[in-house]
Amino acid sequence: MRLRTRLALAFALLALVPLAVMVPFTLTELRSTLSRGLDARMVGATASAQEAVERAAANARRAVEELVESSAMEDLAREARESPARAIRADTAQPLMKSRGLTVLSLFDRKGTTLSSGHLPARRGDPDPVLFAVTREKSPKPVPVKVAVRGDQGLREVPALVTARPVDYGDSRLWVVGGVLLDQGLAAHLSRLTGAEVSLLSGDTVVAKAGSVTPPTVARVLPLGEAATVRLVFSRAAEREATVGVFRSFLLLAGLGLGFAVLLGLLMSRRITQPVEALTSGARRVGEGAWDVQVQVKATGEVGELVKTFNHMTTELRSTTERLVATERVAAWQEVARRLAHEIKNPLTPIRMSLETLMAVQDAQDARFPALFRESAGVILEEVDRLKRIVDEFSRFARLPKPQLEPVDLGELAQNVLSLYASPPEGISIHSEVQPGVVAKADRDQLTQVLVNLVKNAEEAMAKGGGALHVRVRGSEQDAVVEVQDSGPGIPPEHRARIFEPYFTTKDGGTGLGLAIAARILQEHGGKLDVGGEPGQGACFTLSLPRER
Template sequence: MFQRLSTKLIAAVLAAVVVPFLGFAWFMDTQMAEKLSRKVVEQSLLGLVKELGGELDRLLAGSRQDVGLWAADRWCVWALQPDERVMAPEHESAGSSSVGGFLRVGDRNGELGGAAGTAVGEGASELVYLPEWNAETLHAVASGEQISLGGSAKPHATEQFDRYVEFKGIYDYLLLVRRDGTLATCNARDAQGRVLPLPLLELLFARDWSSEPWFQQALEGHDAVTDQHRPSWLAPLEPGSELASGYDIGFAAPVRSDVDPEQVVGVLYALVNWSHVQEIVRFENVAQYFRGLVGEGEYPSAYGWIWSLDTANHDARIVAHKRPELYGKKIAGDEIRLPQLVQDVYAADLALHTPYTFQDQRRSAAFQHCGGAAGLPWVVGVGIDDSDIYAQSNRLRSLLVNSTLIVLLLVVLWTLVIARRTVRPILELKEHTARVARGDLDARAPVRTRDEVGELAEAFNRMTGELKTSREKLIRAEKDAAWREMARQVAHDIKNPLTPIRLSLDLLDRARVERPAEYPAVLDRTLAMMRRQVEHLREIATDFYEFTGGRKPRLETLDARALLAGVLELHHAVAIEQRVEVELAGDAALVGDRHKLERVLSNLVSNALFAMRDGGRLAVAIRDDGARAWIELRDTGSGLTAEARAHLFEPYFTTKSEGTGLGLAIAKRTLEELGGGIELVDRPAGEPRGTLARLWLPRG
């Protein structure tokens, strides 16, 4: 049954559809789903945690820098100095304005109303007491009351703090604390511009801050940072309020004296609202990053978190999460129970978590340490359900199965029709092939269709017709190949003198621009060289003409040193361009054809310079051993590859991106024609690199 072509065709088509599908399904399941999809998501997780970690580091570094800059502001230093409570009249003009810490009251009878102070005795109305800067005064000023405070720096510092808080938008409180732990002043308004409640201000001014760890550390001259916490002096959160906004992180910086920078006169403490940290790992932001994994209308399961490491107990607690009720929970504790994740974060700074199960979902996650520059042992992480990772590949697998079943059925039916139409003309073609095998070159197969079988019949007919003229075409092809070889040889010979001409023109142009004083000499040398090369080109054309008629070499006795000096001069510009040091040593007389030898030597020098495009040394040595004249060209280039050594003198073989590969073949033939020879030695004398070209010719 399987001997018939139609049966084999059906089986082949079925195999061509089923086998690739099974292989592709396996690939989708094991490679794309398990490897490609997972790898893409894992790299996305790593990239996202690096991005989130960078944002957190920038937030912390920016806040720390803000507090340091504000602490260095002169108004902070002045606001820590004691205020004058009594005013002298000579420092003020009439009215209620103030300068230098004193207030002059226009009414000399001792009447002073409002909060400005109280007159001191009868007849001493010009000396008044100023109100103390406390919670009530700060609240009154912030509420718009007109209070004269003399030259106190505290109102200005408070105004500056309010501007900082409103401009930055992330700070809850800026507290300026004296060395004795009492509050000098603070911001009077929140980030929305609302005046802080008076009870809160009274609590801040009444509190003794000296026992706070951040205060003690800042008094020693060091910056301090407090991790996520709920300030103990704040009232409990109201039911229904956002939990994250009730937490803060603190930054403390020492305020140094403007007279003695080594003396710490106070501490500036800033509290950043935790909601701005939580916003960085907000569920919607993280989930949107993986939106392409799930279908339309679905939402990814990915979310981020921040842990604070508890190195003493080799654990970590949650400080940011999409569920704020988990704040403070231990990762290895009874409620979370994921100790393997804690082991991961203590083992690496940036890595993937060991796959884990949380709330009955298999999950993958990545983490990165951050906050180190601010002294906070934080770890930011991002996790996603494995079901989301494989969602796209599962949908694609289902689509492939359904589509393939439909296509498979259509293919079987269509293959049956095609098989019947295909077999019939093939049998006819078989009969005509037998006629050709018997020598009947006039056999022609009928062409009934325009499909592949019809094209095959036409090809068969063309083949039988072309067999009669094949020998003639073969002879013509051999002649064309011979002419092409000669044309390539001429092109190769012409290219060698053109290259130094072009480079010399570049060098001449550069000399004209950079060294005007040397330009005439360079011009003369370049023109002389160009004349020689033009003459060389003319001789090449003449040689080609003579080559077609079998021109023989014109032998003469030559000075080998002068011959090589002329060739090296042609490549002088290239050597300078490539920073190649050229040396010429020795002398000898030899017998040869000047122009043929110039072409051979020029080709060898060109090859050596090509091998030293990044600089090197070309040493040319000439010697006479009494029987022959020897020329050796030794370079420090890359040497010969194994492939090049095997095909050195074969026509058309080259390792360059350009050229015909005839150079060494022509050189070998020319030298043998002159009674000499050539050999190339890779890494001569055990040297680590370089090539030695050794030529020998009859001595003169």
């Protein structure tokens, strides 16, 4: 990452760090405050609902007491003492119930038989043990019970708050059991009062429901004995919206701060890094071989001193490099000349000895001269051929042409080379493993020369004992690789450091230039040639080139 980018990011981080620290803390505090507010509202609403239910129970209790103390109820009790069937009919309780604002009212005799029912007239003459059980309650407060009522779908049980009062006339006693149903009307009233979604439940059954709230929600339960439960559902949407709103504000502030910080960072980093980038570019050009680079940039302080030092360094580096290159060139040619002289000297010795022998035999007028002449001529011609090979190899090494690069499919090239060895010597088998699509930019002819040389060397290494030759072509993300592996004697570790030097060879009659030429070809292609393998188990030459995309 460039220094300018890092400085710009540093300015941006300086702007974001305070916000990153504050946002979680602020949001946590906001959620806590809103949650406490919602909890307080739910507690107040639940208390209001409790009061509303108690108020409805108190109204029902007062209505029943007023009914019991009314003159109409006294007259009804008197008439019922004389003739209950004529005095109390099936429809007697209904007008009394409506006149007092009740939704449940039943009149019972002393045994619990229903004389009249305002909420279920068809109950006349039948016992109602649930309602009549209220008469045994010691407390005058209404109690929750399940009352049977008739609806559109037939009889169903609805929770109600009821209370019981006796009406005595002489030795006759009537029981008045009345109250209010916990129905849709009460649910709607509680919903308006609390702002919550209110459900009246009898067990797990929803009897009435009113209101609606937006999720997410939280519920509170108000139990009314075993017969009924009031469930209040409150919305947390306002809390979430407030949190989201604050978070969006922080994001907007962070975006503005980040934009300003990045802009300021870019301006400041440009001023700071311009000399550094100029020095970097200059150093890169020096690394590419441009020794005369001079950095022309205005800078002060330590950076200005660095620019001056760099310019002085490149001036000195150019002159030093030129001297060094000239010295290395002379040394290299001296080494090549020494090795070439050594290689040429070896054939000259047998040539000289053969000629001296011929001269001595001729001076002695020896009759063996014709036979010795033919023998010595053969030796001389063989050594002359060897000299010619040395000179030809040296010529190729010294005049290696510049590679003509083009995309080359290494798998196809390897198969073409192996086709030249379709009939290997007896005891030698050739195997290929080619990954398709491995392409590199290379000079096809020069690369073919390298592979032919490697395959030929591998065959010669296995000439005596036989073995297997493996040629593998594979590609990685960056490199195209060709491996030539044999099962011959291998190359000793002490020879591997010099195996690619000119005129170094371990073969009888070898010139020592084949692998040197191959290594130089790979070097001029931007690749390399390596040797591996375990001693005694064969050699493995690895050819690596930059892969073409």
